């Protein structure tokens with residue numbers, strides 16, 4: 001039993017959850033933890049039974065602990081490291097002085113049987129970013145160690161990008177990789193002339209990666225989080241897909257463009273920060289002031305300045321917008337649950353629900369809509385969510401009920417609430433076909449992109465031309481304007497075809 005517990009503590013995910021539990025973090029619910037423990041024990045029992053059946057004659061040594069947990073992937077039975085290394089050596093033999101520059105790294109990545117866009121991670125892990133090129137010896141030493149210690153793509157990717165001694169990825173660890181995507185992916189070649197824009201695209205993609213992959217909200221992507229996500233499959237697809245807009249999960253330029261334009265509209269002075277009043281203007285004041293205040297309390301934002309200085313950066317806005325548009329994803333449900341759980345006890349109490357509903361009630365009255373009294377609204381919501389423990393709504397209840405978007409919109413999103421009221425039937429249909437069509441986010445991004453492009457086409461073409469001729473190199477205060485021109489400049493050259501695709505292809509994903 002003691003052995004079991006020790007092994008359990010070696011699982012970084014479980015260890016983190018234990019630490020959270022110890023600190024009374026509202027976010028790791030005991031029930032969820034119990035379930036994981038149970039799964040873990042079952043998995044362990046299964047693996048042990050299997051190992052026993054496969055190797056009944058193996059000598060049992062009192063000090064040997066059977067290995068059942070492989071954070072860096074399960075080692076393959078017949079791993080031919082020398083064979084893999086020799087094909088890398090053959091590739092290096094083609095380069096002058098057997099040294100590879102960054103331009104050669106595509107071939108090296110292929111020789112390593114990795115997707116093309118692993119080239120910069122591979123190059124940097126062998127010290128290429130410091131020396132400008134890598135020798136065959138240095139590279140082979142690095143790659144041999146990687147092959148011997150990391151046994152699947154997730155483990156290798158983290159190993160290549162993480163800081164020395166770290167077994168997780170932080171946001172900045174992804175920047176060199178993403179910069180290379182911007183610099184060399186054919187679908188982003190048009191960004192070459194606007195280096196200021198690179199950072200914003202990279203910030204957007206980084207936030208989307210953490211939003212989807214970093215399920216623990218720690219700001220550190222672990223092996224297992226990466227393994228459970230689709231991210232590496234998307235990286236591999238970058239090789240084959242020239243149109244990044246097809247990769248809607250992380251890399252889409254259109255999605256970035258939509259998010260950035262939404263931020264731009266709110267950031268009127270274009271210093272790349274927005275305050276509470278700016279955010280409140282989002283989508284015609286649809287989010288309640290109480291909720292905006294909660295967001296600025298720092299409960300769901302990474303940048304400490306949000307709470308301390310009352311200003312939100314673009315990165316945190318990406319989380320807000322995606323959560324606001326699509327309340328059906330796990331991260332979004334967690335985002336809004338955290339906001340609504342004022343005392344952080346992991347339960348939405350009647351007090352907390354009433355706190356948010358009060359403002360919604362007044363807003364409805366102001367719009368001459370007859371609002372439901374709180375008690376009626378409460379009954380309706382409890383009926384919708386059906387919490388396990390009467391009168392106490394947990395995150396687990398909301399995730400299970402599949403209609404948490406209606407719940408959240410009722411308490412702080414007036415536009416969407418009214419939409420639900422008007423479209424009860426179509427909402428029902430939506431639930432039935434869930435998983436078969438575009439997500440709310442994808443639909444929103446595609447529609448907004450169309451609108452933005454149409455808006456730009458209406459602009460007087462002569463005016464655009466004059467703007468482009470304005471002298472470049474303005475000061476920071478004017479950077480926004482300069483960017484805006486580029487912002488609206490990019491899609492025109494590319495949108496024709498893409499737009500047709502949106503219109504003609506019903507199966508667009």
Ligand SMILES: [Ca+2]
Nearest residue numbers: 267271273274
């Ligand atoms: Ca601002």
Ligand SMILES: [Ca+2]
Nearest residue numbers: 341343345347
């Ligand atoms: Ca609470």
